[in-house]
Amino acid sequence: MDPVRKVKDAVEKVAEALTPDVPGSPGSGTPTVAEPTEPHDPLPPKSEQGTPETRTPTGDTTGATPVSHGQRGTFLTTAQGTRLRDTDHSLKAGPRGPVLLQDHHLREKIMHFDHERIPERVVHARGAGAHGVFTAYGSAEPLTRAGFLKKGRKTKVFVRFSTVLGSRGSADAVRDTRGFATKFYTDEGTFDLVGNNMPVFFIQDAIKFPDIIHAAKWHPDREIPQAQSAHDTFWDFVSLHTEAQHHTIWNMSDRGIPRSYRMMEGFGVHTFRLVNDAGETVLVKFHWKPTLGVHSLTWEEAQLTNGVDPDFHRRDLYDAIEAGAFPEWELGLQAFPDTPEETFADIDLLDPTKLVPEELAPVQAVGKLVLNRVPTNFFAESEQVAFHLGHLPPGIDVTNDPLLQGRLFSYLDTQLTRLAGPNFGQIPINRPHAPVNDMLRDGFHQQAVHGGVAPYRPNSLDGGNPFEATGDGFVDVPVTVAEAPKIRANPVSFDDHFSQVRLFWLSMSPVEREHIINAYTFELGKCYEQAVKERQLRCLANIDPVLCAEVAAGLGLPVPEPTLPLADVAPSPALSQLGNRWPVDGRLVGIVVDAEPANGGAGTDGVDAVRREVFAAGMVPLVIAPHGGTVGDLVVQRSFATARSVEFDALLLAAAPALAQDAVAGRDAKVGAPGADVVDPRVLLLVEECWRHAKAIGAWGAGVTVLERAGVADTPGVVTGRSGSETLAAVSALLANHRAWERF
Numbered sequence: 001m002d003p004v005r006k007v008k009d010a011v012e013k014v015a016e017a018l019t020p021d022v023p024g025s026p027g028s029g030t031p032t033v034a035e036p037t038e039p040h041d042p043l044p045p046k047s048e049q050g051t052p053e054t055r056t057p058t059g060d061t062t063g064a065t066p067v068s069h070g071q072r073g074t075f076l077t078t079a080q081g082t083r084l085r086d087t088d089h090s091l092k093a094g095p096r097g098p099v100l101l102q103d104h105h106l107r108e109k110i111m112h113f114d115h116e117r118i119p120e121r122v123v124h125a126r127g128a129g130a131h132g133v134f135t136a137y138g139s140a141e142p143l144t145r146a147g148f149l150k151k152g153r154k155t156k157v158f159v160r161f162s163t164v165l166g167s168r169g170s171a172d173a174v175r176d177t178r179g180f181a182t183k184f185y186t187d188e189g190t191f192d193l194v195g196n197n198m199p200v201f202f203i204q205d206a207i208k209f210p211d212i213i214h215a216a217k218w219h220p221d222r223e224i225p226q227a228q229s230a231h232d233t234f235w236d237f238v239s240l241h242t243e244a245q246h247h248t249i250w251n252m253s254d255r256g257i258p259r260s261y262r263m264m265e266g267f268g269v270h271t272f273r274l275v276n277d278a279g280e281t282v283l284v285k286f287h288w289k290p291t292l293g294v295h296s297l298t299w300e301e302a303q304l305t306n307g308v309d310p311d312f313h314r315r316d317l318y319d320a321i322e323a324g325a326f327p328e329w330e331l332g333l334q335a336f337p338d339t340p341e342e343t344f345a346d347i348d349l350l351d352p353t354k355l356v357p358e359e360l361a362p363v364q365a366v367g368k369l370v371l372n373r374v375p376t377n378f379f380a381e382s383e384q385v386a387f388h389l390g391h392l393p394p395g396i397d398v399t400n401d402p403l404l405q406g407r408l409f410s411y412l413d414t415q416l417t418r419l420a421g422p423n424f425g426q427i428p429i430n431r432p433h434a435p436v437n438d439m440l441r442d443g444f445h446q447q448a449v450h451g452g453v454a455p456y457r458p459n460s461l462d463g464g465n466p467f468e469a470t471g472d473g474f475v476d477v478p479v480t481v482a483e484a485p486k487i488r489a490n491p492v493s494f495d496d497h498f499s500q501v502r503l504f505w506l507s508m509s510p511v512e513r514e515h516i517i518n519a520y521t522f523e524l525g526k527c528y529e530q531a532v533k534e535r536q537l538r539c540l541a542n543i544d545p546v547l548c549a550e551v552a553a554g555l556g557l558p559v560p561e562p563t564l565p566l567a568d569v570a571p572s573p574a575l576s577q578l579g580n581r582w583p584v585d586g587r588l589v590g591i592v593v594d595a596e597p598a599n600g601g602a603g604t605d606g607v608d609a610v611r612r613e614v615f616a617a618g619m620v621p622l623v624i625a626p627h628g629g630t631v632g633d634l635v636v637q638r639s640f641a642t643a644r645s646v647e648f649d650a651l652l653l654a655a656a657p658a659l660a661q662d663a664v665a666g667r668d669a670k671v672g673a674p675g676a677d678v679v680d681p682r683v684l685l686l687v688e689e690c691w692r693h694a695k696a697i698g699a700w701g702a703g704v705t706v707l708e709r710a711g712v713a714d715t716p717g718v719v720t721g722r723s724g725s726e727t728l729a730a731v732s733a734l735l736a737n738h739r740a741w742e743r744f
C-alpha cells in the first residue's frame with residue numbers, strides 16, 4: 001500500500017477512536033471493555049520470538065510440548081505450573097496467626113520479585129527500543145556480499161535509542177549524545193550497527209573510555225549531577241584532553257537536544273570495510289538519515305520538558321508508532337577506496353574524532369528502515385537487548401580504528417555481568433533468526449537442551465556435525481598488517497584536534513551558532529573551578545575568535561589568545577539543520593478551544609473540521625479546553641491544567657478562553673482589571689512559551705484576541721486566517737521549516 005495512504009488510514013483510525021460516538025469514549029456512556037469475569041487465554045507470544053527454536057525447553061523435538069514458556073493457559077500457576085486458588089493471602093496459622101515458612105507460593109513470589117532488577121548499563125542506561133523492518137534498495141550490491149543488502153531483501157530489526165550519561169530513570173531531553181543501536185536479524189547471522197547521533201567521538205583510543213565516562217558521569221562523592229555534562233569534571237577532562245573538543249561542540253550544538261528520536265541522524269562513527277563476492281574491498285561510513293529531517297528542541301524547551309514529561313522521547317516514539325506515523329530512516333554509505341593509507345581527502349579514516357564532509361563523499365542510500373511495532377515488554381526487549389560490533393554478517397568487516405578495536409572487547413565483557421552469565425544470546429530479543437549450531441555449552445541460564453555427545457571438532461561420534469561452511473561463511477578480509485614495532489602511540493594525523501571543530505562551527509547558520517554560544521556559556525557557567533573555565537576558553541580560542549569572545553563575555557572572563565593558528569577549512573553546509581523543508585507527519589498540533597456557550601464559553605465552531613484536516617495531513621491534533629471530558633461534540637485531550645507548550649509542535653487558537661469568573665473577581669479586586677477581558681493566564685503562558693520556542697502559532701475568530709493579549713500578533717511565525725482551514729494551511733507551511741527561525 002502507498003505509505004502515505006497507510007499513515008492516513010492509521011491516523012483516521014485514531015481519529016475515530018477519539019470521537020464521542022465510539023463506545024467508551026467520554027460522553028458516550030457505553031463502556032468499551034467489560035470487566036473480565038470469565039477466564040480467557042492470554043495473547044499469544046509474538047511470532048518471531050518463537051523462532052528459531054527447534055527444541056522445547058524440555059528437549060522434546062516431537063512438537064508435542066509447546067515452545068513458549070511464559071503466559072500459557074488460562075489460570076494462574078506457580079512457576080512450576082501448579083494452579084493456584086489464592087494469591088492474596090499468605091498461609092497462616094489461623095486468620096490472626098503468624099505466617100508459615102512452608103508457604104512456597106509466598107516465598108517463590110517474593111524471592112522472584114526481590115531479584116527483578118538487573119544492573120543498568122554502565123553507559124546508555126536510559127533508552128527505548130522498537131521493532132521494525134529494513135528493506136534493501138540493492139545499491140550496495142556492487143560493494144558487499146552481505147545478503148541483507150541485496151535488492152528487495154526484507155530483514156527484521158530491533159532498534160534501541162538511548163542517552164549516554166544518565167541512569168535508567170533519568171530524563172530524556174537532556175543535553176547529551178544519543179545512542180542509535182540497530183540489530184538486523186539477517187538470515188546470514190545477526191548484524192549489529194551500534195552507532196550514535198553524532199559522527200565523531202570524544203576519544204581516539206578505547207583505553208580512555210573509562211576516563212571520559214568517569215569525568216562525564218556524576219561526581220563520585222555525591223552522585224550528582226544526573227545526566228548532565230554541565231559540571232566541573234566533564235569540562236576538566238575535555239579541556240585537558242583536546243581531542244574531545246570536536247565531539248564536545250556537537251554536544252553543545254542543537255544535536256545535543258533532539259526533538260525526537262524520529263528526527264535524529266545516526267552514524268556508525270568508525271570506518272568499516274565491505275567486501276564483495278570478487279573479494280574487492282571498500283572502506284565505508286554508515287549513516288542513518290531520518291525521513292522527517294533532523295530537528296532539535298530549544299534549550300529552554302528541553303529544560304521544561306524534563307520536568308513536565310521526563311519520558312518525552314520514549315512517549316513520542318511509541319505514540320508515533322501507535323498512531324501509524326511509522327518512523328523511517330534511510331541507511332546510507334559514504335564509500336572510500338581501500339588504500340594502504342586508509343585516508344580520504346587527507347582525512348584519516350581510522351580517526352574517530354574526524355568526519356568526512358558529505359560534500360566530498362556523498363551519502364548513497366542503500367535501504368530503508370521503518371519502525372512499526374513497540375515492544376510487548378520493556379524489560380524483556382529494550383532492557384535485555386545486547387548489541388555487539390563483532391556481530392557481522394559475511395561482507396562486512398572491521399578496520400583498525402583503535403576505538404573500534406576496544407569496543408570489540410567491551411560489549412561482550414559488560415554483557416557477561418549485566419545479563420549474568422554467558423548465555424544472554426539465547427534471550428528471545430538476542431536470538432539470531434538465522435539457524436544456530438554452535439558448540440558453546442552449559443553455563444548459567446542455559447536455555448537449550450543440546451543433543452549429541454561431541455560438542456567438539458573434529459569428531460566422529462556425532463557424525464562430524466556440525467560442519468564448517470564452505471563457500472558462504474564469514475571470511476576475515478586478509479588485510480596486510482604492516483611490520484612495525486610494538487608501541488603505545490598514535491599516528492601523527494591523530495594530533496590534529498581543532499581543524500574539524502572549526503569546520504563544524506563554520507558550517508552552522510547564525511542561529512545555530514547563537515545556540516552553541518549559549519550552550520557553552522550555560523555549561524561552563526555551572527562549573528565552580530575558574531581554572532577549568534579558563535582552560536576551556538583557551539580551547540575555544542583555537543576554534544573561533546567570535547565563539548571564544550562571546551562565551552568569555554557571558555562568563556565575565558578575559559578573552560585568551562589562541563595557541564594555534566586557526567585552521568583553514570571549508571564549511572560543510574550538510575551539517576546545518578536549517579534550510580530545508582520537511583514532512584510534517586506525526587507532528588503534534590494543540591488546538592485551544594473554549595467551554596460551551598452554556599458555560600460561558602464561546603463554543604467550538606469549526607474546530608472539528610480543523611481537527612480532521614490535521615489528521616488528514618498526517619499530524620496529530622490535541623484539543624485543549626478549560627476542562628477535561630467533552631466540549632460540545634469534541635473530545636478533550638488536554639485541559640488547561642494538563643497542557644504545557646513543550647508537548648506541541650504548533651499551536652492553533654480557535655477561541656479566547658476567559659479566566660473563570662471567581663478567579664476574575666479575585667483578580668479584579670487586586671488590580672481592578674475588567675473581568676471579561678482577562679484571557680486565562682494558562683492560555684497566555686502556552687502562547688508565550690510557544691512564541692519563545694519559535695513554534696508556529698495560528699489563530700482565527702476569537703482566537704486572534706489571545707495573540708494581541710500575549711503581545712505576539714504580527715510577529716514572524718504567527719499567522720491568522722479567515723477560517724480554521726486557512727489558518728491551518730499557513731501553520732502547516734511554517735511547520736515544514738520546524739521553527740520560525742527569525743524569532744531567535
Ligand code: HDE
Binds near residue numbers: 268
Ligand atoms: Fe559504547 N558501550 N563504548 N559507544 N555504546 C556500551 O555496552 C564502549 C562508543 C554505544 O542500546 C556498553 O551493552 C567503549 C561509540 C551505544 O544497548 C559498553 C567505547 C559509540 C550503546 C560500551 C564506546 C558507542 C553503547 C554499555 C570506547 C557510537 C548502547 C552497555 C571505545 C559509535 C547499546 C553495553 C544499547 C553501550 C563500551 C564508545 C555506542 C560499556 C569501551 C564510539 C549506542 O560495552
